[in-house]
Amino acid sequence: MYRQGSRRGEHRPGGAGLFPGRIGRVPLFDGTARLAVRRQAPQQGGDILRGQPRPQAKCRAEEDPVTLPDDGSAPVNPPARPLAGLQVVELGSFVAVPSAGLALRQAGARVIRVDPVGGAPDVRRWPLGRDGRSLYWAGLNRGKESVELDLASAAGQAALRELVCAGGAGGGILLTNLAAKAWLADDLLRRDRPDLIYVQVTGRADGGPAVDYTVNAASGLAYATGPEDGTGPVNQALPAWDLLAGCHAAFAVLAAARHRAATGAGTFCRLPLEDVALSTLTTLGYLPEAQLTGTSRPPQGNQLYGTFGAAMPLADGSQVMIVALTGRQWRSLLAVTGTVAVAAALETALEADFSDEGQRYRHRKVLLAVMQPWFAARTAAEAAAALRGSHVLWSPFRHLAEVAADLTSAAGGAVWPAEEDGFGLNLVTEGPASRDGSRPPLPSAPRLGEHTEAVLAELAAARSSS
Amino acid sequence: MYRQGSRRGEHRPGGAGLFPGRIGRVPLFDGTARLAVRRQAPQQGGDILRGQPRPQAKCRAEEDPVTLPDDGSAPVNPPARPLAGLQVVELGSFVAVPSAGLALRQAGARVIRVDPVGGAPDVRRWPLGRDGRSLYWAGLNRGKESVELDLASAAGQAALRELVCAGGAGGGILLTNLAAKAWLADDLLRRDRPDLIYVQVTGRADGGPAVDYTVNAASGLAYATGPEDGTGPVNQALPAWDLLAGCHAAFAVLAAARHRAATGAGTFCRLPLEDVALSTLTTLGYLPEAQLTGTSRPPQGNQLYGTFGAAMPLADGSQVMIVALTGRQWRSLLAVTGTVAVAAALETALEADFSDEGQRYRHRKVLLAVMQPWFAARTAAEAAAALRGSHVLWSPFRHLAEVAADLTSAAGGAVWPAEEDGFGLNLVTEGPASRDGSRPPLPSAPRLGEHTEAVLAELAAARSSS
Numbered sequence: 001m002y003r004q005g006s007r008r009g010e011h012r013p014g015g016a017g018l019f020p021g022r023i024g025r026v027p028l029f030d031g032t033a034r035l036a037v038r039r040q041a042p043q044q045g046g047d048i049l050r051g052q053p054r055p056q057a058k059c060r061a062e063e064d065p066v067t068l069p070d071d072g073s074a075p076v077n078p079p080a081r082p083l084a085g086l087q088v089v090e091l092g093s094f095v096a097v098p099s100a101g102l103a104l105r106q107a108g109a110r111v112i113r114v115d116p117v118g119g120a121p122d123v124r125r126w127p128l129g130r131d132g133r134s135l136y137w138a139g140l141n142r143g144k145e146s147v148e149l150d151l152a153s154a155a156g157q158a159a160l161r162e163l164v165c166a167g168g169a170g171g172g173i174l175l176t177n178l179a180a181k182a183w184l185a186d187d188l189l190r191r192d193r194p195d196l197i198y199v200q201v202t203g204r205a206d207g208g209p210a211v212d213y214t215v216n217a218a219s220g221l222a223y224a225t226g227p228e229d230g231t232g233p234v235n236q237a238l239p240a241w242d243l244l245a246g247c248h249a250a251f252a253v254l255a256a257a258r259h260r261a262a263t264g265a266g267t268f269c270r271l272p273l274e275d276v277a278l279s280t281l282t283t284l285g286y287l288p289e290a291q292l293t294g295t296s297r298p299p300q301g302n303q304l305y306g307t308f309g310a311a312m313p314l315a316d317g318s319q320v321m322i323v324a325l326t327g328r329q330w331r332s333l334l335a336v337t338g339t340v341a342v343a344a345a346l347e348t349a350l351e352a353d354f355s356d357e358g359q360r361y362r363h364r365k366v367l368l369a370v371m372q373p374w375f376a377a378r379t380a381a382e383a384a385a386a387l388r389g390s391h392v393l394w395s396p397f398r399h400l401a402e403v404a405a406d407l408t409s410a411a412g413g414a415v416w417p418a419e420e421d422g423f424g425l426n427l428v429t430e431g432p433a434s435r436d437g438s439r440p441p442l443p444s445a446p447r448l449g450e451h452t453e454a455v456l457a458e459l460a461a462a463r464s465s466s
Numbered sequence: 467m468y469r470q471g472s473r474r475g476e477h478r479p480g481g482a483g484l485f486p487g488r489i490g491r492v493p494l495f496d497g498t499a500r501l502a503v504r505r506q507a508p509q510q511g512g513d514i515l516r517g518q519p520r521p522q523a524k525c526r527a528e529e530d531p532v533t534l535p536d537d538g539s540a541p542v543n544p545p546a547r548p549l550a551g552l553q554v555v556e557l558g559s560f561v562a563v564p565s566a567g568l569a570l571r572q573a574g575a576r577v578i579r580v581d582p583v584g585g586a587p588d589v590r591r592w593p594l595g596r597d598g599r600s601l602y603w604a605g606l607n608r609g610k611e612s613v614e615l616d617l618a619s620a621a622g623q624a625a626l627r628e629l630v631c632a633g634g635a636g637g638g639i640l641l642t643n644l645a646a647k648a649w650l651a652d653d654l655l656r657r658d659r660p661d662l663i664y665v666q667v668t669g670r671a672d673g674g675p676a677v678d679y680t681v682n683a684a685s686g687l688a689y690a691t692g693p694e695d696g697t698g699p700v701n702q703a704l705p706a707w708d709l710l711a712g713c714h715a716a717f718a719v720l721a722a723a724r725h726r727a728a729t730g731a732g733t734f735c736r737l738p739l740e741d742v743a744l745s746t747l748t749t750l751g752y753l754p755e756a757q758l759t760g761t762s763r764p765p766q767g768n769q770l771y772g773t774f775g776a777a778m779p780l781a782d783g784s785q786v787m788i789v790a791l792t793g794r795q796w797r798s799l800l801a802v803t804g805t806v807a808v809a810a811a812l813e814t815a816l817e818a819d820f821s822d823e824g825q826r827y828r829h830r831k832v833l834l835a836v837m838q839p840w841f842a843a844r845t846a847a848e849a850a851a852a853l854r855g856s857h858v859l860w861s862p863f864r865h866l867a868e869v870a871a872d873l874t875s876a877a878g879g880a881v882w883p884a885e886e887d888g889f890g891l892n893l894v895t896e897g898p899a900s901r902d903g904s905r906p907p908l909p910s911a912p913r914l915g916e917h918t919e920a921v922l923a924e925l926a927a928a929r930s931s932s
Contacts, residue, residue, distance in 0.1 A: 082725035082733065094791070095750070102749065103714070107721045121792045126772025126824055127755035127763075135751040135758075136772075205879055213768075213775055214859050217787035220866035222768075225703040226692055233777060233785060233863040235768045237691040240706035243746060245898070247713035248569070252899050254720035255573045259548030261727065267548065270900050275880035278873070279895040280709060281866075282881045283568065284561070285601040288893045289593035290870035291883070292601075297593075297866060302679075302688075302701045306592025306602075309679055311699060319699060321683035325560070326587045358592055393680050397699040400686035400747075400763060404756035407744070413671055414741035415748045417757070427754045429745040432711070433718050434736050 081108025081440060087167030088112070088253065090144070091160065091184075092177040093120035095212070095239050096201045096273065098140040099246030100175050104253060106431040108440070110167075111144045112455060114160055116151045119448050129423040138420075142428070143443035145451035157183040162459055165193035172266070173197040173253060179207045186268045195266040197256040199249050205272040212239040212273065219277040220296060224286070228301040245276045303368075308333075308360040310368055311397065312375035312383075320375065320383055323393040327355050332391035337374040343367065418442060547574025547906060553633030554578070554719065556610070557626065557650075558643040559586035561678070561705050562667045562739065564606040565712030566641050570719060572897040574906070576633075577610045578921060580626055582617045585914050595889040604886075608894070609909035611917035623649040628925055631659035638732070639663045639719060645673045652734045661732040663722040665715050671738040678705040678739065685743040686762060690752070694767040711742045769834075774799075774826040776834055777863065778841035778849075786841065786849055789859040793821050798857035803840040809833065884908060 086109035090101035098113070105111040115123070125136045147163070150156035161184070164174045172193040178184055179202045190196045203210030216222055216235055226234030249271050256267035281287045290296055302311035302321065308330065309323035324330040334340045343354060346366060352359045360367065375383060380396050387394045407427055408417045414434075420426045421444070430439050552575035556567035564579070571577040581589070591602040613629070616622035627650075630640045638659040644650055645668045656662045669676030682688055682701055692700030715737050722733035747753045756762055768777035768787065774796065775789035790796040800806045809820060812832060818825045826833065841849060846862055853860045873893055874883045880900075886892045887910070896905050 082721040085728070086724075099749070103717060107717075121823075124822070124824065126827065127751040127758075128824070129754075129758065135754045139749040139751055139754065209859060210861070211789055211791065211859055213770060213789055214787050214861040217777070217785075217863045218861040218869070220864050220869040221703060222863055223865050226700055227696075230693075233768065234692055234700065235777070235787075236702035236704060236706070237687060237766065237771075238702060238706055238746075239750075240702070240704055240709070243706070244709055244713060247710060247717060248898055251569060251573075251713060251717045251720065252901075254717065254724065255548040256901075258552075258720065258723065262551070267901055268903070271898055272880070275898040278869075279880045279898045280704075281869075282893050282895040283565070283605040284705075285593040285605055286866055287870045287873065287881065288595075288601045288605065288889070290866035291874055291891075291893045292593075292595065292889070293867075294871075295867055300703065302699065304679060305703075311683070311701070321680050321701075323677055323679055325677065356590070357587075358590065358594070361592065393675060393677055395676070395680035395684040397683045397688055398686050399689050400752055400756035401759075401761055403684070403686040403744075403747075404753045405760075407753065408757055414738070414745045415753065423754070423758070425757075427748050427757045429748040432714055432737055432741040432745045435718075435722075436734050 082435065083108040083254075085170040086110065086173070086257065087171040088173045088175055089114060089160070089164045090175045092175065092201065093122040094125075094177075095140065095242035096245040096249065097175050097177045098122075099243055100199075100201070100249035100253070101144060102140055102142070103247060103250040103431065104175075105143045106440070107433075112147055112163065112451070113141055113144045113446075114147045114149055114151075114163070115448060117148050117449075119148075123448060129426070131422045133422040135423065135426075138423070138445035139429075142445045144446060145455060146446035146448055147452045147455050148449035149452070154183075159456065159459065160184070161189055161192070162463075163455065164189055165196070166459060166462060170257075173199075173257070175199050175201075175249060175253065177201045177203075190266065193266070195260050195264060197253060197260065197267050197269075199252050199256070199269045199271065201245055201249050202270065202272045204274045207272075210273055212242040215241050215273050215277050218274070219281060220290070221277070221281065221286070224297045224299055226299045226301070228299055228303070230299050234299065241273055241277050241280075244280065245271055245273050248276060303364060304361075306361050307357040308364060308367070309393075310364070312368075312372065314375055314378055314380055314383055316379040318380045319397045320380065320387070321395050321397060322387075324360070325357065325393070329391050329393060330354065330357075330360065333371075336386050336390045336392060337371045339370050339374070342370050346370070414439075420444065548901065549574040549720075551636040552576065552639070552723065553637040554639045554641055555580060555626070555630045556641045558641065558667065559588040560591075561606065561708035562711040563641050563643045563715065564588075565709055566665075566667070566715035566719070567610060568606055568608070569713060569716040569897065570641075571609045572899075572906070578613055578629065578917070579607055579610045579912075580613045580615055580617075580629070581914060583614050583915075585614075589914060595892070597888045599888040601889065601892075604889070604911035605895075608911045610912060611921060612912035612914055613918045613921045614915035615918070620649075625922065625925065626650070627655055627658070628929075629921065630655055631662070632925060632928060636723075639665075639723070641665050641667075641715060641719065643667045643669075656732065659732070661726050661730060663719060663726065663733050663735075665718050665722070665735045665737065667711055667715050668736065668738045670740045673738075676739055678708040681707050681739050681743050684740070685747060686756070687743070687747065687752070690763045690765055692765045692767070694765055694769070696765050700765065707739050707743050707746075710746065711737055711739050714742060769830060770827075772827050773823040774830060774833070775859075776830070778834075778838065780841055780844055780846050780849055782845040784846045785863045786846065786853070787861050787863060788853075790826070791823065791859070795857050795859060796820065796823075796826065799837075802852050802856045802858060803837045805836050805840070808836050812836070880905075886910065 088104050088109050088111045090113045101111045125134050127135045129135050186198050222233030222235050252269045307325055311319045311321050313319050324333045334343050354360050407415050414432050415427055415429045417425050418428045554570050554575050554577045556579045567577045591600050593601045595601050652664050688699030688701050718735045777785045777787050779785050790799045800809050820826050873881050880898055881893055881895045883891050884894045
């Protein structure tokens, strides 16, 4: 196990993972190497549609890059597929619903993404690969089956409803961001499948349309983001509300599945993006504080609110993020920057107690000013060398291309390079979780509509045998 | 149901919810009002510890503000508690692990948060209420039982292990961010509870410490955030990685519980914050793009990458976020701003096709310049009046205090005001999801250690009867 206070965070180009050049990373696949090889697709677990054996979907699974031991034998750990047997139909686009389906698929569920003919509005979303194929769409839909249906026609709508209600005991699950479509109404579907699990992600709580960026503008958070002296709002680059909504939706599916297993009852769950933002900003205290004080928290720059953390400029023009949440981290920061005596004098003079993180925050300007010369006199490598032996939480600010280059040469972890059709060597992931030290093999990203024929044939077979 | 294109987003002070002044919001509690009343706490569902009836925990539940119909009778819809019977022990601080426990508790699980005597380092985290109590801690731990144990002693460690292994079929679940503690090792706990579900959130993938802000610095995202002309990194104000890790951890608990129900097997799941960031930035294409191009995506200001969206300054100094993802939204934006003819002329002259969102992004500077005079000539109210009838996705940028004031006068939704000990009138939430049109009643936030005695008595009773 990695020991705190030793060899932490050294910048070594070519190192693996997010923190450059770390040593002692626990390899996820002991004695194995990731290889892109051709082999049969693994069964995605218990995929029986209405009691019929599931025909092998027409997919490019034989090209799946999988993790194999060096000798080419079967993976050391069997792939962890806790959701084997679950079948989810996903009808949505952009981030929230597709990321919910992705989390379920990565944990072993069969996920069938249904799109209108030609694709949803996200089908060509940037960034694009060399052949114009969307990296974004591929990443969000990897390992799902892709079905195109003419959703403007009654026949296409009926096929979708039939598909949602299929799947046996683990089926009858719909994840969607479509609201207010009569042909997809909860009670219409529930007639055929009373134990239906229907998770509907809407934009606004009233069912109206909204996206991450309008929700963020409306939430108040953008005026609490960005440079301290900034006057305008700053949006976060990450569609965090979408991602959180997706994760809550995946959680809601499993909560409802547990409820169904215990009681036989289905669930209709609504998850407005707006309410994800509002409830999160309430739980973390942003909105209760604004309610109590009547004022809005100003932007903090790269400082942390209510505790001690900041981005410190270095001699070489780069910056390092330092954080001291605990007393130990704070004392270590003073020691490493040689500011113990100055901080003690300030504590006396200001009648402050810097062992309280709130007081460190209150006096952050003078404390940062006292520390800044130490950082300004050092390069990134020099600062790293000193911080490495400390208890301070720290990291250099890195650029995406640096991180990507490191990951491309990585040997293990949550992200790795794989050859993929249309993209060439590409960074891929199966999500952040490892289970019992294992990750499932990597499936390929589908082409739009790749599984339409196979899935419709399955439905027809189930229909004729029932 | 709210109809698109009508009466959307009007700014009307005192309106409810995130989008000010909307009309037609579907009330979550038809015919009910939220009242802070005294009544018995609802049973938290199937809470049997090792087969013993659960004694009523010593808590302030009789002061719970709950949702009652106007006539004071029982809630119209029974509270939705899909996770009734699940018992989770949470040992962690700050956001990730506590938010995971909170999501499980909000869905009906019994969650026991264990802290060292005096509390974890987050116990006084800002923002604070009037009496110095942490709004942040209260929000993240609402409805959990709080147990203080001397975790530095062998007896305290043994009590924690016993508590983790208790809870009958729905127990044996540990959520923690402690790594590398021999007394909390997976195999030690698993000896007593072979079907243990152990979800460990670490900072770095190697088990080393990291927090949201150092992970964000290391991820590369901070250099892709903030003003277009900015040269330094900009952290997001929201601890998005922590929140996502928490949501993934809650999901992992349910996935493992499903696996256990099907196979009898437990799970050890690791979720490094670092891998949450890396896998998310890979799924969304940030890192694959950087890998393919060798360059880092620059900050976009408040514009959207790869499509059309921007913050537009208005005549009164405020700004409005506008987004056009689809062809319909784009055509509507041109129509409402009177730029149809100019855009057509530009399309011809530039040999562009603005029906492709990628080309709208590529030519965004000129397109924004063409539209800006329309916005600059209008106040927020005037812009809203025009946009309300359109298909454009839009919202004014609001301040936290505005949002909080609106919510304080709100009649329903995910966040509402409630009287709470130590805070007075306070904004509270039970999370973003509603199930079958219902939300569970609001439990109070515990005081640190409030349930120590009751929970230890439960353990002793179970021990003596086994």
